[in-house]
Amino acid sequence: MSALALAYAALFYAATAVLVVGVALKIRSYWVTPAPLKIPTTPAPTTNGGVALRLAREVVFFESLFKASKWTWIFGWMFHAALLLVLLRHLRYFQQPVWTPVALIQPFGTYAGFAMVAGLAGLWARRWLVDRVRYISTPSDHLHLALLLAIGLTGLGMRFVRHTDIVAVKAFMLGLMRFDIQPLPADPVLLVHLALVALLMLIFPISKLLHAPGLFFSPTRNQSDNAREGRHVAAWAAALEK
Amino acid sequence: MATAAFETPKLKPYPVIPLVVEGAMARSKPYVASPAIQAAIGFPTELAEGWEQRAVAKMGELLGKYRSLRVYMDACVHCGACSDKCHYFLGTGDPKNMPVARQDLMRSVYRRYFTFAGKHFPKLVGAVDMTKDVLDQWWSYYNQCSECRRCSVFCPYGIDTAEITMAAREIMDSVGLGQKYANEIIGKVHRIGNNLGIPEPALADTLLGLEEDTKEETGIDVRFPLDVEGAEVLLVTPSADFFSEPHVESLIGYAKVFHAAGISWTLSSKASEAGNFGLFIGNYEQMRNISLRVKEAAQELGVRRIVIGECGHAWRVAYGFWNTLIGPFDWLDSRYPVPQHICEFTYDLIGQGALRFDKERNDDRIITFHDSCNVARASRMGNMPGGQFVIPREIIKAVANRFHDMAPDTIHESTFCCGGGGGLLTDDLMELRVKGALPRMEALKNVVDQHGVNFMATICAICKAQFSKVLPYYGFDMSMVGGVHQLVGKAIRLGEPH
Numbered sequence: 234m235s236a237l238a239l240a241y242a243a244l245f246y247a248a249t250a251v252l253v254v255g256v257a258l259k260i261r262s263y264w265v266t267p268a269p270l271k272i273p274t275t276p277a278p279t280t281n282g283g284v285a286l287r288l289a290r291e292v293v294f295f296e297s298l299f300k301a302s303k304w305t306w307i308f309g310w311m312f313h314a315a316l317l318l319v320l321l322r323h324l325r326y327f328q329q330p331v332w333t334p335v336a337l338i339q340p341f342g343t344y345a346g347f348a349m350v351a352g353l354a355g356l357w358a359r360r361w362l363v364d365r366v367r368y369i370s371t372p373s374d375h376l377h378l379a380l381l382l383a384i385g386l387t388g389l390g391m392r393f394v395r396h397t398d399i400v401a402v403k404a405f406m407l408g409l410m411r412f413d414i415q416p417l418p419a420d421p422v423l424l425v426h427l428a429l430v431a432l433l434m435l436i437f438p439i440s441k442l443l444h445a446p447g448l449f450f451s452p453t454r455n456q457s458d459n460a461r462e463g464r465h466v467a468a469w470a471a472a473l474e475k
Numbered sequence: 476m477a478t479a480a481f482e483t484p485k486l487k488p489y490p491v492i493p494l495v496v497e498g499a500m501a502r503s504k505p506y507v508a509s510p511a512i513q514a515a516i517g518f519p520t521e522l523a524e525g526w527e528q529r530a531v532a533k534m535g536e537l538l539g540k541y542r543s544l545r546v547y548m549d550a551c552v553h554c555g556a557c558s559d560k561c562h563y564f565l566g567t568g569d570p571k572n573m574p575v576a577r578q579d580l581m582r583s584v585y586r587r588y589f590t591f592a593g594k595h596f597p598k599l600v601g602a603v604d605m606t607k608d609v610l611d612q613w614w615s616y617y618n619q620c621s622e623c624r625r626c627s628v629f630c631p632y633g634i635d636t637a638e639i640t641m642a643a644r645e646i647m648d649s650v651g652l653g654q655k656y657a658n659e660i661i662g663k664v665h666r667i668g669n670n671l672g673i674p675e676p677a678l679a680d681t682l683l684g685l686e687e688d689t690k691e692e693t694g695i696d697v698r699f700p701l702d703v704e705g706a707e708v709l710l711v712t713p714s715a716d717f718f719s720e721p722h723v724e725s726l727i728g729y730a731k732v733f734h735a736a737g738i739s740w741t742l743s744s745k746a747s748e749a750g751n752f753g754l755f756i757g758n759y760e761q762m763r764n765i766s767l768r769v770k771e772a773a774q775e776l777g778v779r780r781i782v783i784g785e786c787g788h789a790w791r792v793a794y795g796f797w798n799t800l801i802g803p804f805d806w807l808d809s810r811y812p813v814p815q816h817i818c819e820f821t822y823d824l825i826g827q828g829a830l831r832f833d834k835e836r837n838d839d840r841i842i843t844f845h846d847s848c849n850v851a852r853a854s855r856m857g858n859m860p861g862g863q864f865v866i867p868r869e870i871i872k873a874v875a876n877r878f879h880d881m882a883p884d885t886i887h888e889s890t891f892c893c894g895g896g897g898g899l900l901t902d903d904l905m906e907l908r909v910k911g912a913l914p915r916m917e918a919l920k921n922v923v924d925q926h927g928v929n930f931m932a933t934i935c936a937i938c939k940a941q942f943s944k945v946l947p948y949y950g951f952d953m954s955m956v957g958g959v960h961q962l963v964g965k966a967i968r969l970g971e972p973h
Contacts, residue, residue: 266540266545268543269759269799270795271799272543274624274633275852275855276855295631297628302556359555363555363558365495365558365559366553366555373601374553439592447549451632451634461794
């Protein structure tokens with residue numbers, strides 16, 4: 234058992250714990266905080282089914298962003314859709330045997346890596362080229378893009394430029410899931426790739442990556458427009474009626 | 476200071492997103508509420524020692540009370556979708572008037588005190604301490620937001636800057652920094668019953684005068700009843716409808732509709748105001764207390780229905796919040812929605828064939844319709860989503876022959892604020908109001924040039940007052956703006972004089 238494998242195993246256990254516990258705590262804080270008034274951005278659906286559809290359109294198509302800015306939408310949607318394919322493709326490193334859907338996605342997932350990088354490059358370009366977006370961009374915004382881009386590029390590098398021992402990587406990952414640490418290839422590109430992924434998992438609950446769970450809790454999007462039909466009194470507001 | 480000279484923006488034939496001009500509106504600040512104004516509505520009278528900690532504590536309290544604030548502080552990714560959506564940014568070029576930057580004024584303080592990253596790596600994530608300098612920026616830029624929610628339409632997470640502006644104003648009020656215009660009005664509504672401070676005798680006198688004027692105009696006894704017990708409908712309308720032009724023309728329109736439909740109605744001297752500035756300052760208790768006056772008045776008068784006059788934010792509060800704040804309304808006639816908008820009321824009567832119009836009486840007008848932000852993006856009319864766009868336009872088309880909409884990206888849910896909403900309709904913010912009206916003025920100019928439009932109808936007292944003041948800056952006649960019920964009142968048939 235190498236120190237390297239142990240270090241990376243520890244890193245991934247820690248990153249997973251931070252990601253799961255951190256996001257769970259954040260979601261809990263969103264969940265327990267009341268929305269004391271009906272504030273859907275109208276026109277809004279009047280039924281819960283309609284709200285589910287509205288949220289689905291936001292999640293799948295980025296409907297509001299499409300209305301806002303076609304360039305941001307193209308790059309943003311391309312990046313996220315590609316990221317989804319890439320993530321699904323990576324499931325094969327955690328399964329034996331590999332699920333059929335994951336096997337079917339494989340060819341799309343590989344080339345989606347390019348779309349992901351292209352999308353990120355477009356999003357980053359906006360941060361330099363559009364004066365308004367340049368003004369609002371913080372070091373953290375640039376670093377998020379740099380991090381994702383580096384993850385994408387190292388991944389593409391291993392797939393298309395200099396192959397790593399993928400069989401050993403898979404054995405390591407399967408081992409992690411059984412708490413049975415296996416050797417990890419000492420390929421520098423792989424190590425950078427994995428370290429950056431762990432970093433992404435670590436910062437998820439303390440960064441703007443919280444936009445992902447946030448959308449589902451956004452009252453302007455997840456509330457139905459039925460204010461005249463039903464009351465909507467929060468516990469702290471009900472105390473005023475006493 | 477606030478009334479210093481400024482240049483009115485030039486109207487361009489098509490919209491141009493301005494380049495960022497840092498600090499362009501940093502000088503814009505409203506007057507601060509006096510200790511007397513603050514004390515009258517239960518706020519601390521001035522910024523006292525230790526306000527920083529109290530402000531942060533208040534922010535913590537609000538984060539626990541409002542899911543919107545909590546989620547919106549975390550969710551923004553600085554994508555810039557909102558950056559060209561605010562009329563104040565489009566009119567001034569000041570980057571802090573981009574919704575994302577306005578939000579960040581609070582987000583940077585939130586990060587410093589409430590997040591891991593901001594506590595430990597403040598520079599990296601742009602977290603800052605709550606200082607006087609930060610407060611000064613809040614004071615300026617949270618008083619340059621009209622809470623119109625246009626940004627929230629375009630945000631991929633639905634982040635609503637109005638929620639953040641309201642929280643910021645609530646925090647500032649809680650440490651003794653109040654806005655004179657809004658807080659003085661809230662004091663008046665409690666003390667006298669309406670925002671303009673019109674006492675009951677003056678109101679009664681005005682209504683009598685209107686009855687005489689209408690008799691003279693039509694030869695018919697159209698009543699303007701006040702405090703009539705047992706009336707079917709209580710009409711709650713913005714107090715500007717009693718005294719301001721063109722607002723009063725709509726009040727005459729409502730009265731004619733009630734007369735023609737033969738439905739008994741009354742105004743209330745106690746609830747002689749539909750407006751609710753508690754919304755603008757983000758204070759739930761104020762919003763509730765101001766709403767309670769209406770409930771009390773309705774119960775004292777024993778009415779069966781409540782109808783709201785032409786007022787945008789009042790309709791938001793009434794439609795969206797009343798049931799929660801002061802409901803349930805099981806003591807009113809359940810066959811009608813509570814509350815009901817005057818446009819819903821009139822539209823229903825038109826549908827029943829209960830009203831007749833001579834449309835050609837409006838033929839001197841080529842009309843367009845300005846969707847008011849709170850009606851468009853924070854409420855509804857009728858049974859279907861978007862009814863708030865359909866119903867007023869259908870009424871206009873029922874009472875007039877010539878109608879043209881403005882450009883599609885400037886109406887309906889994408890409508891531009893008039894520039895004076897959200898508690899900013901005050902002379903100390905004149906530069907902001909004029910510049911903030913730019914996107915609407917450009918859209919109006921286009922239909923004026925293409926279709927000869929000479930009348931912009933709207934259903935909001937603030938829009939009417941704002942446009943009356945601002946239209947001349949852009950070379951338009953101030954009488955171009957008016958109410959939907961002004962048009963209704965002009966065309967409606969009242970029967971033979973008797």
